[in-house]
Amino acid sequence: MTRFDDHFQQALSDLSQKGLRRITQIMQPQQGPMVIRMIDNRLLCDFSSNDYLGLSHHPLLKERAQIWTEQVGVGARASRLVSGSLIFHQQVEEKVARFKRKEAALLFPSGWQANASVLPALFRLSQEQTGHKALVFTDRLNHASLHHGCAAAGAGQIRFRHNDLVHLTALLEKYQSEKGLRFIITESVFSMDGDQANIIGLRKIADQFNAFLYLDEAHATGILGVEGRGLSADQLGADLVMGTFSKALGCFGAYIAGSRAVCDWLINSCSGFIYSTALPPSMLGAMDAALDIVPTMDIERHRLLEKATWLRQQLQQVGLDTGLSSTPIIPIIIGENSKTLQAAKFLEENDILTIAIRPPTVPSHSSRLRIALTAIHDDRMLEQLCSSLVKLASFLTRQV
Known part of the structure; x- marks a missing residue:
């Protein structure tokens, strides 16, 4: 018991009364x-x-997780920029980049951590390079981790109606005279609604207004697109794609994939990459196996x-x-x-x-x-x- 428990209990009671506990x-x-x-x-x-x-129980994922653990142990021992980068991290990142048809990729402990830390690093680029805050256009129904990433960056979101590209275009036109780099942030498959974004339309709008398109492909990767590569890999694509291994790929962890330059920038600026202990060999083995299997399904x-x-x-x-x-x-x-x-x-x-x-x-x-x-x-x-x-x-x- 602490002297604050009464406050916690009252807050829990309030949630129960609203049907939200x-x-x-x-x-x-x-x-x-x-x-x-x-x-x-x-x-x-x-x-x-x-x-x-159904890959969470697939024998190849379990086997490779065990083999890689036997080879180098249960933990990576440090963050990626200290001594935690293993040859296995490099192998999986290169395989992710090929899978998503991008130049490079980086691994993260989770999709939440990726979105919550990559977005602030990207938005900071606008301030450093232009002297002006980023202009951030977001779908109203984006995942909470995307909203959190914007909030962590202190970025005011300019929210467009869900999947409404006419509204997005109108907002971009409204802010066309404003200085600062422009970012469009959305999901490709929305996790609570199960509907899909118009990737081709988003890419055209991003090009028209010189905006950076950031796409969360967590729920599309593995089940949609050619060989399960997601909705963006075989289109004109997004400038940066985030995805997870914890859904269709059956294990855990996340990645971002984009140009070599943007990945190198994030290695130097993204707190979620810099300050987190690297993913363990067991998960890397499962990731590697999943990337082999998914295109065949x-x-x-x-x-x-x-x-x-x-x-x-x-x-x-x-x-x-x-x-x-x-x-x-x-x-x-x-x-x-x-x-x-x-x-x-x-x-x-x-x-x-x-x-x-x-x-x-x-x-x-x-x-x-x-x-x-x-x-x-x-x-x-x-x-x-x-x-x-x-x-x-x-x-x-x-x-x-």
Whole structure:
């Protein structure tokens, strides 16, 4: 106990009354997408994870993680600019750069850390090179890590309506006379809505207004684009791409990929790279294996997208709101916090694990269940999910 605990307890009570309190649930992974929730030993089919291709249990990832650990130990021992850079870091970075069709890449401990520390370094460049603050144009529904990176830099965001390139263009025109480097910051697949950005349109606008395009490809990499390279690798592309290994690639960590010059600049200026202990050999081994496997999984990607299309159609037919989803991320937008929590509990009673996503993760009055399909969900599991969601639609109608 501390003398501040009463304040914490009151704040937690306030969250509970608003239906916004979160708790951790300990899960024990089983075969495929099945998990056991440890608090009640209940077996659930997990439709909430980001393991889109099922690689988290792939034998090659586990084998290479073990081999690289045996070779050099469990830790990198230091940050990258001290003595923590191993030949394995270089190998994986070169492979990432080839995968994303960029000149160079850098590894980071997590996607959050990459976004939160790369953006301030980029924006600082504007002040140093032009003497003026960066002009930062951001999609309103960007991930919290992107908003945090802007806040950490002290950058005022000029926010455009979600995926509205007409609005973005109007804002760029409005600020055209302002000095300072221009940055457009967005995701390619939005993690809570499952819809996609128009990469070709964004690239054209960035070129028109001489803006730097920064693209978060965390949820696109592995499942979209040629060989799963994401939405930007085979287009005109972004100036800098961020992505993660913790979703379709099945392990952990993140990367940025771009020109050699921008990567060299970040080595010298990005706090998240400079001051973090380097990623351990085990994760590097899993990353390396994932980069070998993902380009070969076209069949799994095709089937996964077919499953998602089928499920969206079934849900829309019974009146469930799936938003603008066009990917394996399928939101079921309910609105009220308490009603969304009831819906998640209803599905759990039907042995389906989904998570109630509530503000501030999503905008107010847009609480939802977030369904995430994976390549390891079989037809029987999908039928069970669909049947349960049809029952949920009826349940929600009775709650009105």
